Every structure is written in C-alpha cells, then in structure tokens.
Amino acid sequence: MSSDTAGSWTPIALSADLPAGTVMPARIPAGPIALWRSQAGHAVASADRCPHRGMRLSHGFVRGEALSCIYHGWSYGKTGNCLRIPAHPSLTPPETIRVATHDVEESDGIIWIALGQPAARPPRFEGLVPLRSLTVNANVAAVEAAAGAKADPEGLVSPSQHPQEIRLLLAPQDDQTLIHVLLDDKSSPSRRIAASRTAESLRRMAEDLQAKVQAS
Structure with a gap:
C-alpha cells in the first residue's frame, strides 16, 4: 500500500473521471491537490491553493495547457510556474510565483501520484x-x-x-x-x-x- 511518503505512489483517481480540459479536487497525505488534465491530455497534480489569495485551484478552470484560478485568473503551467496575471497582461510573472506539483503517472486506467521520490514505476494490474x-x-x-x-x-x-x-x-x-x-x-x-x-x-x-x- 502506498503509505511510505519517502518514495511511493498513491492511486488518486481513475483516468476516465478526468476528461481533457477539466479539474477535480483530490487528496494525498501531503494535503489537498487540484488534479487537472490539459487540453492535450496531460494529467497534472497541483497544490490546491493559489499563491495570490489562497483560493482553491480545484474551483478553477483549464484553458489549453494551463490551470487558471477562478478568483483573479492567475494561470499556472504543468510545472507549477505562473504563466499569466490578467491584471498585468504585459508582465512576465517571476519564477518565484508558482504552485507545488507532484509527479503523475497513468497506467491501466488509474492515475497515480508520487509521494516523495519513488524508486520504481507505479504497479501494473494486467487483466x-x-x-x-x-x-x-x-x-x-x-x-x-x-x-x-x-x-x-x-x-x-x-x-x-x-x-x-x-x-x-x-x-x-x-x-x-x-x-x-x-x-x-x-x-x-x-x-x-x-x-x-x-x-x-x-x-x-x-x-x-x-x-x-x-x-x-
């Protein structure tokens, strides 16, 4: 069972429950996360808190390859970096503005989130x-x-x-x-x-x- 936070995987959701362009709340031992899938189909696990005003990112929306906060529209990429601040459209957000992310793997229709640094890939359940x-x-x-x-x-x-x-x-x-x-x-x-x-x-x-x- 995925309980060793030094390096393991936890099964967080089913792939079918996360269509492209959607976000859903989830929880891992480290706390709540926003689990989202970009329009290109990449599953991403971001900390469920916008650095700006603390709004839950799981209440936000996906546009293209970014997750945007529903409050002021700050957008974050797959690696957690801030891509856009609508109130300052000409500003390139500094690298210090970011949300924590976790490694994600999908296998056999299951979405797995890395806890720490796992030494191996998630388990497979063939058949x-x-x-x-x-x-x-x-x-x-x-x-x-x-x-x-x-x-x-x-x-x-x-x-x-x-x-x-x-x-x-x-x-x-x-x-x-x-x-x-x-x-x-x-x-x-x-x-x-x-x-x-x-x-x-x-x-x-x-x-x-x-x-x-x-x-x-």
Missing part, C-alpha cells in the same frame, strides 16, 4: 480494468475487516466472499479510504452491475464497523 471509485468514511482496517482480507503491499484487496468478482485498490485518506473497484477485463455488463452493488455493500459494512469502534 484488470477500473469500474468506479468511491470514498468510504472508514479507515483501511475497517475496509479490510468488511472485505475479510488484508491489502497486499500494492494496496489491492481480494474480498473473501467475492474472490473472482472484484478487486479493491485502497488509498488511505486521513480517516477515510478511497477505493478503486477493479474487474476482470472480460467482465460482462451484468457482472459490472453486480460488482458495483458489492462495492456499495462493502462500503456500508466498513462504515458500520468504523461507527461501532468509535462508539465503544
């Missing part, structure tokens, strides 16, 4: 395809208990009652867990529907378990 993502209001231990199985070092869980139906890719997020549901790449539409229902059931079970622990 599996992503179905959907969901956030569980429970920690990883509660999700594992609901699934009846432990996550492997890559964060992948095979639920004991559904070993051939779905895989759960876990990403801890403070007191929540982000789950990416993966299926066999030859799954029929009916199996995809069943897998989605199974994931929802596991979410409810994990949240109930978490509530009982907190109440005890």
Whole structure:
C-alpha cells in the first residue's frame, strides 16, 4: 500500500473521471491537490491553493495547457510556474510565483501520484480494468475487516466472499479510504452491475464497523 511518503505512489483517481480540459479536487497525505488534465491530455497534480489569495485551484478552470484560478485568473503551467496575471497582461510573472506539483503517472486506467521520490514505476494490474471509485468514511482496517482480507503491499484487496468478482485498490485518506473497484477485463455488463452493488455493500459494512469502534 502506498503509505511510505519517502518514495511511493498513491492511486488518486481513475483516468476516465478526468476528461481533457477539466479539474477535480483530490487528496494525498501531503494535503489537498487540484488534479487537472490539459487540453492535450496531460494529467497534472497541483497544490490546491493559489499563491495570490489562497483560493482553491480545484474551483478553477483549464484553458489549453494551463490551470487558471477562478478568483483573479492567475494561470499556472504543468510545472507549477505562473504563466499569466490578467491584471498585468504585459508582465512576465517571476519564477518565484508558482504552485507545488507532484509527479503523475497513468497506467491501466488509474492515475497515480508520487509521494516523495519513488524508486520504481507505479504497479501494473494486467487483466484488470477500473469500474468506479468511491470514498468510504472508514479507515483501511475497517475496509479490510468488511472485505475479510488484508491489502497486499500494492494496496489491492481480494474480498473473501467475492474472490473472482472484484478487486479493491485502497488509498488511505486521513480517516477515510478511497477505493478503486477493479474487474476482470472480460467482465460482462451484468457482472459490472453486480460488482458495483458489492462495492456499495462493502462500503456500508466498513462504515458500520468504523461507527461501532468509535462508539465503544
């Protein structure tokens, strides 16, 4: 599981959920990020705070290869440098104005964010395809208990009652867990529907378990 901030990867979203020209909020152990995709298709992870007035960049908009703040329109490139300040159109923004960015990799339909300096590429899950993502209001231990199985070092869980139906890719997020549901790449539409229902059931079970622990 991607928990070693000295150098690891965390699965932050599914590629299908981030079309070109869009931005979405996300979270990694280092804090909130604005995950966006340029019009050319490049996925970028920027710190979710404009240096100007602190507005969340995930509320902004993508134009071409830049992410712009919705407040005063300051624009930032893929490496975090400020490209444009609309109030001063003739000004070349200094290099000191920038937002922090994180390395991004995409593989098998999953967007991975680097934590620190990973020594290797993100894991591959050949034969599996992503179905959907969901956030569980429970920690990883509660999700594992609901699934009846432990996550492997890559964060992948095979639920004991559904070993051939779905895989759960876990990403801890403070007191929540982000789950990416993966299926066999030859799954029929009916199996995809069943897998989605199974994931929802596991979410409810994990949240109930978490509530009982907190109440005890």
